[in-house]
Amino acid sequence: xxxxxxxxxxxxxxxxxxxxxxxxxxxxxxxxxxxxxxxxxxxxxxxxxxxxxxxxxxxxxxxxxxxxxxxxxxxxxxxxxxxxxxxxxxxxxxxxxxxxxxxxxxxxxxxxxxxxxxxxxxxxxxxxxxxxxxxxxxxxxxxxxxxxxxxxxxxxxxxxxxxxxxxxxxxxxxxxxxxxxxxxxxxxxxxxxxxxxxxxxxxxxxxxxxxxxxxxxxxxxxxxxxxxxxxxxxxxxxxxxxxxxxxxxxxxxxxxxxxxxxxxxxxxxxxxxxxxxxxxxxxxxxxx
Numbered sequence: 001x002x003x004x005x006x007x008x009x010x011x012x013x014x015x016x017x018x019x020x021x022x023x024x025x026x027x028x029x030x031x032x033x034x035x036x037x038x039x040x041x042x043x044x045x046x047x048x049x050x051x052x053x054x055x056x057x058x059x060x061x062x063x064x065x066x067x068x069x070x071x072x073x074x075x076x077x078x079x080x081x082x083x084x085x086x087x088x089x090x091x092x093x094x095x096x097x098x099x100x101x102x103x104x105x106x107x108x109x110x111x112x113x114x115x116x117x118x119x120x121x122x123x124x125x126x127x128x129x130x131x132x133x134x135x136x137x138x139x140x141x142x143x144x145x146x147x148x149x150x151x152x153x154x155x156x157x158x159x160x161x162x163x164x165x166x167x168x169x170x171x172x173x174x175x176x177x178x179x180x181x182x183x184x185x186x187x188x189x190x191x192x193x194x195x196x197x198x199x200x201x202x203x204x205x206x207x208x209x210x211x212x213x214x215x216x217x218x219x220x221x222x223x224x225x226x227x228x229x230x231x232x233x234x235x236x237x238x239x240x241x242x243x244x245x246x247x248x249x250x251x252x253x254x255x256x257x258x259x260x261x262x263x264x265x266x267x268x269x270x271x272x273x274x275x276x277x278x279x280x281x282x283x284x285x286x287x288x
Contacts, residue, residue: 003226003254007245007279008035009269010076010230013055014044015262021060022067023266029068031273035104036064037076037257042115050114058091065099074104076194076230076257077176081110081123085134085154086161089141093165101166106194107131108176109185128181129153135173135189142170174228178207187214192226192255204229205251228255235260235268238275242282 011024021038028036040057043050057075064073078088096103109127110116116124123130133151140147141161149156165171175190177183178197186193193211198204204227212222229248233241245256256279260268 005249005280006034006255007276008033008037008072008255008257009272010037010039010257010259011265011269012037012039012041012259013057013060014039014041014046015048015052015054016265018055020265021055021063024260024269025064025067025071025073027266027269027273028073029071031276033071033273033276035072035074035257036068037074037106038064040075040078040082041112042082042119043112045112050118058095061095061103062098065095065102068099068102070102072102072104073099074106074171074174077106077108077174079110079112079115080107080131080134081116081121081127085137086141086156086159088134089138089161092138092171093142093161093163096165096167096171097163101171103165103167103171104174104192105171106174106176107135108196109182123153126153128179128185131182132185132189135185139170139189180210183207183211183214184217186211186225187218187220190225192228194228194230194255194257195253201247201251201253204248204253208252226255227253228257229253230257230259232259232261233268233272235264235271238271238278241272241275242278245279246282 009024009028011021025036038057038060044052044054092105109131130153133154137149137154142165147156147159172191174192174194175186176194176196177186195204198207215222258272
């Protein structure tokens with residue numbers, strides 16, 4: 001199955017400003033990027049700890065919907081444990097309608113222990129099972145007239161969910177994952193897999209082979225799942241970015257997200273926009 005090269009930008013919403021977020025969204029929309037992203041954390045992450053400012057991811061997605069015209073967008077990735085699946089399904093439908101059907105639905109099992117501890121959020125110890133059930137509930141709410149689900153973690157009874165998404169059967173599902181159990185969830189539910197836990201194209205290719213096998217175990221064509229990767233770039237060495245994306249594309253990754261790093265998110269986004277023609281002509285879509 002042939003998948004075209006698609007390239008996006010990301011300003012996570014952490015250690016940034018509203019103006020910088022709007023600048024990255026505008027550049028993504030105007031320069032012809034395929035998608036633009038934020039993330040979903042309640043406290044900051046990374047080596048500098050949890051005290052830096054961070055905006056709420058899904059509120060930002062509604063703002064992206066209202067601030068852009070053509071670019072697709074999403075949250076890379078939503079932490080499943082932060083919200084009940086019925087609420088998240090409704091949020092996603094609302095944003096899909098606000099944008100005229102441009103939402104990419106990114107989700108993961110969640111992992112940030114500090115957030116769960118400080119806010120008293122439960123479920124991290126069973127996060128893979130919770131994600132599996134959550135996806136069952138949400139896809140049913142998006143596609144069925146009524147949903148009844150009696151799982152280990154979630155329970156809904158004769159539940160209505162109107163309106164349905166603009167996109168049919170629902171917005172594309174992106175799942176960020178790297179572990180064996182999570183790859184099984186990806187194989188069953190994802191339209192796009194975002195690689196996690198691989199620090200090189202070779203390591204990512206190895207995980208991709210594991211996903212191929214997981215797909216075959218559930219009788220799914222591995223080529224139906226697009227492969228995506230995030231790239232941290234400082235906006236200064238264009239050849240380094242082109243070479244990095246080329247090496248991942250050769251490993252079968254056709255969805256690429258350029259993470260515009262602080263403190264000058266807009267400068268990095270603008271540099272990526274200047275590099276976009278080179279990126280588009282360098283990588284040939286790969287058959288999977």
